Amino acid sequence: MATVLYPGSFDPIHLGHLDIIEQASRLFGKVVVAILHNPEKHGGVFSVDERIALIQVALQSAQVKNVEIHAFPGLAVDAARVVQADFMVKGLRNSGDFEIEQQMAHTNFAVAGIPTVYLPCSPAYTSVSSRFIREIAQYGGDPSSMVPANVAHALKELFS
Ligand code: PNS
Numbered sequence: 001m002a003t004v005l006y007p008g009s010f011d012p013i014h015l016g017h018l019d020i021i022e023q024a025s026r027l028f029g030k031v032v033v034a035i036l037h038n039p040e041k042h043g044g045v046f047s048v049d050e051r052i053a054l055i056q057v058a059l060q061s062a063q064v065k066n067v068e069i070h071a072f073p074g075l076a077v078d079a080a081r082v083v084q085a086d087f088m089v090k091g092l093r094n095s096g097d098f099e100i101e102q103q104m105a106h107t108n109f110a111v112a113g114i115p116t117v118y119l120p121c122s123p124a125y126t127s128v129s130s131r132f133i134r135e136i137a138q139y140g141g142d143p144s145s146m147v148p149a150n151v152a153h154a155l156k157e158l159f160s
Pocket of ligand 1: 007008009010036037038039041074075076077103104105107108
């Protein structure tokens with residue numbers, strides 16, 4: 001059974017991420033959710049430890065038994081090596097995601113020989129994005145339709 005790495009910033013985890021984790025957990029033997037640094041994103045809302053805790057709680061109601069959560073410094077391919085992942089998994093919302101993910105997939109394969117598998121997100125989540133969730137919460141809006149209940153609560157605590 002394959003082990004897969006699902007890398008991302010997860011700041012914070014949202015329902016689209018959970019959908020991909022649930023799909024991957026049904027398809028593969030083990031799913032490692034890897035919190036990594038995206039150099040294009042500065043100044044996160046939640047610390048890495050907080051992100052891990054939010055993912056752990058969000059997964060409690062998701063009926064997944066084969067999922068681990070870890071944070072890694074540096075490259076996704078190095079995280080994949082550490083956990084002996086056979087593939088990386090990425091979720092695709094739209095063609096914009098495909099352009100970005102295809103470039104990363106080719107680069108990761110070129111430097112480390114690790115293939116990437118894409119999973120389409122469910123139609124309900126094609127517009128869900130951590131960036132917009134952060135913005136909505138920061139300006140006093142309600143992002144609770146896009147995040148698990150514990151994340152909605154944490155955002156409210158943070159910005160109220
Ligand atoms: O959730 P995000 O921000 O879209 O995830 C992007 C992430 C963290 C997966 C990507 O930035 C990444 O892989 N960062 C680790 C550094 C790395 O491996 N860079 C080379 C990418 S080809």
